[in-house]
Amino acid sequence: MLQIRRSKERGFFDHGWLKTHHTFSFADYRDSRWTVFRSLRVINEDWVSPGEGFPSHSHRDMEILTYVIKGALEHKDSMGNTSVIRPGDVQRMSAGTGVTHSEFNHASLEPVHLLQIWITPNRRSLEPGYEQKTFAPAGKRNVLRLIASGEGAAHEAVRIHQDVRLFDSRLETGNKIYYTPTQGRGIWIQVVTGGLVVNGVQAAAGDGLFTDDADELSLSASETCEFLMFDLGPVA
Numbered sequence: 001m002l003q004i005r006r007s008k009e010r011g012f013f014d015h016g017w018l019k020t021h022h023t024f025s026f027a028d029y030r031d032s033r034w035t036v037f038r039s040l041r042v043i044n045e046d047w048v049s050p051g052e053g054f055p056s057h058s059h060r061d062m063e064i065l066t067y068v069i070k071g072a073l074e075h076k077d078s079m080g081n082t083s084v085i086r087p088g089d090v091q092r093m094s095a096g097t098g099v100t101h102s103e104f105n106h107a108s109l110e111p112v113h114l115l116q117i118w119i120t121p122n123r124r125s126l127e128p129g130y131e132q133k134t135f136a137p138a139g140k141r142n143v144l145r146l147i148a149s150g151e152g153a154a155h156e157a158v159r160i161h162q163d164v165r166l167f168d169s170r171l172e173t174g175n176k177i178y179y180t181p182t183q184g185r186g187i188w189i190q191v192v193t194g195g196l197v198v199n200g201v202q203a204a205a206g207d208g209l210f211t212d213d214a215d216e217l218s219l220s221a222s223e224t225c226e227f228l229m230f231d232l233g234p235v236a
Helices: none
Strands: 003-005 011-014 018-022 040-048 053-059 063-070 073-077 082-085 089-094 099-104 112-119 129-134 145-149 164-171 176-179 186-198 201-204 208-211 217-232
Touching (some): 063 073, 089 099, 201 208
Antiparallel strands (some): 003 208, 011 018, 018 040, 040 112, 053 099, 063 089, 073 082, 073 099, 145 164, 176 217, 186 208, 186 217
16 A cells, blocks of 8 residues: 655754754654654755755764755765765765765855665675766656666666665656566655656655555656655565
């Protein structure tokens, strides 16, 4: 059965320099009904003010994906990586045994709008790692495009240490995509912009739709939309 997590029901905090919505329990937001979906642990939708950012902080044993919707975000970490993440880029950082990193918005006027995604890895104490790839906007037009997976480079996607396949799509008004999950897998669809209808359920920006037992998914755009779709294997 397809269920929906409405945008307005998410946790929300306004820290002045950061406005953030939490799909799952995170930091000071706690809701026992929303802690995890399979290995998907965090979907935070953030707006970082101009001239502000996340100061240096540390993580362990987590696969962290950054997906910028609008603006540009500078990344620095203890592995020696320095990069700027823009729309079309997908960044994966494996925290493993421990990584310290920071992110900053150097723009003078424009906030950065992004999704921060955490996936629990398939094993602990991995060697920390980093990968960033750029995907052309045209490549996700009216299709599901694989951008991250456990197979990684074999599909020109970034590699994550978990049985997850992450797709993005820009679906134009009136267009439709069909997807048939393999039995035993879970699906989470996060609407980024616009309007999406999945198996007759209408969703808007910020909404999440999820199922553990769909035979087939029909995805159509009630208005041009961007969304992410997670295809998640069982968690041992």
